[in-house]
Amino acid sequence: MPTKPDLIDVRDLSVHFGLRGGTLGRLVGRDAGVVRAVDGISVTLREGEVLGLVGESGSGKSTFGRALLGLAPATSGTIGFDGADLTSMSRSELRALRQSIQMVFQDPSAALNPSMTVAEAVGDALRVHGMKSSVERRERVVEALERVGLSPVQLFLDKYPRDLSGGQKQRVVLARAIVMGPRVLVADEPISMLDMSVRAKILQLMLDLKQDLGLSYVYITHDLASAKFFCDRIAIMYLGRIVEIGDTEEIFANPRHPYTKALLRAAPDPDPARAVAKDLPRGEVPDAAVPPLGCSFHPRCPEAVAQCGWEARDLRTLLETHWTRRTPEEYDAESAAVGSLDALARPDTSVHVGRGGADAVRSILDRIRDEEPDEPLWRGVADVTDDGAGVRVDFHPGVDPALRRAGGVDVACVLYPDDSPDDSAGG
């Protein structure tokens, strides 16, 4: 199969949101920091392709999708479309561009103005782009509604969203998206709010539309099963980065990134209508405002090695989980020896712990290690030395793995040799 030409070419795109610190915080000049919702993504969308973006909540999928329409401002990087860079376009250029790139939203009930009829809602897309004649608009609206399977059209034209079912509303949203004849649809979880019974129908409709209108899709989802059914290529996202990207078959047959493996284990159900992530990797998605050092997946990674970016906060998590399994008496004794964990709140690679004597702290750490010798954190500990009333734990320096070629896919993980000449380490 000859490779199709690139339609959208995203290079090192970052979208950061400033956190609004409280008024007090701003007064005392405290920097509230930023959320790195999208943090250095490079990807291309080819003509006629369905590109899937898969990841847990908060991985930046929606923000990336909104950035493709210029709805979320890019902090850095470029988005090439038709030879132009979307990130440097003026507002009116962006508005014109939206005839070519359109969006389908997750919640069809929220995406339609409650005080507009179906005909008005779909027709408004034409109206804002200067189609004055209401007769002409009506014609195009009817055509679009027929395409999305809302027939007999006359029955729907003057209905309000509240009179329609979820599936019908999503069809209206699709009609509004295609009525201007776009080339790309960004579909942000288009089926996740719908009834099980209509999910497959809407996906099938989207495939039909792609066929008939020559569309390309960016399909955003947190559900791998529907992605497997729908996508040509899949990008797995984690904390604003792409950690693995490749052809759908290859990703499913041979997942390489530990996060992808975990996601696949969690959702073994091939039926797109049923799969729900059941058993995601241990721990929670870290705060995107202060991401982990090194590989941002390392606190949850079962395969992590020494250079994955181990740091003070991981030790804190380890101690805290350890204590949840202790009796109150044991906890009191151990926490007295270890002292406050506040020193472990920052991303440091060399930390001091303990106030009850070096030996006491050392023996607690040894005990934790003996209980679970396979805990990946220990692979990252370079040295434990006596330091005053406690010990100093030194971690191996971490590396932030860039995407590299491995088999048929690109993966961002140190377990795969980085021999690509490309040095586009995002960030």
Add this chain to the structure above:
Amino acid sequence: MAALRRVLRALATPFTQTAGLGRWMLVIGLVITGIFVLLAIFAPWIAPYGFAQASADGVDFPKAGAPSGEHWFGTDRLLFDVMSRTIWGARTAIEVVILSILICVVIGVPLGLVSGYYGGWLDRVLLLVMDALFAFPSFLLAIVFSFLLTDLFGGSVLAVAMSLSAIYIPQYYRVVRNTTVSAKEATYVEAARAIGAKDGVIMRRYLFGNVIQSVPVIGTLNAADAILTLAGLGFLGLGIQSTDAAEWGHDLNRALADAGAGVWWTGLYPGLAIVLLVTGLTLVGEGLNETLNPTLRKRRLLPVVMTTREDR
């Protein structure tokens, strides 16, 4: 066709969705208000004489004449027929109220929309100004404005309506601004942006229809207050003069001197008119409030219709 059905449905909602007390308040309020509106519209035909008519067929009316077959509500010291003035007074009151609501909507709603949509310094400045206006004692504000505006426009209905608007604009502004602030976060606004709509279009076609819904309630609730303020201004001798239009407050002011002389009819009827209309409007306002305010609304139970899956 569809628009007509929409309007009819909107008009019927208050009745279909209220029950018990709320509905009765609304009905009684509407009846009372309706009577005054009819009086206002048909004043020239209903009132036996003009509001500034002191004679008929070349014969002067009696001075402060007691109620009689000729003059059911009697006459006042300026020889005017009290019944005619009371009826014509309804016209003035309704005119002023409608005009001032119009001014409020035309100024308050766009200001609220723009302020809530754009936010930033514009929003903060407008909020400050409106809050200051709102915090000012409202009657005092009306007095100040009617002094200023009567200088400009004379003691006309327009001038009085404008000075009343100054009191109520902050309320319209605030309600519209606050609903806009929350409505602009809705996905359908983002969707409008996604199809390429300009800010103006988003405000006009997407936000306006959804933030305007609280305006009728503020309108009716303020209408009662506006009648009282109008009468208050008239009572102080400000605003509309006797020969320009019949105004109840102004008539009350002139009736003050009569009360001691046993002439009760010059004060009773305009006073009664004020009380009735204010009651009517308050009932409508409260009834509407109860209907349109979802936290208070008690919907009647509707039968649940199950659709089969295939129908979806």
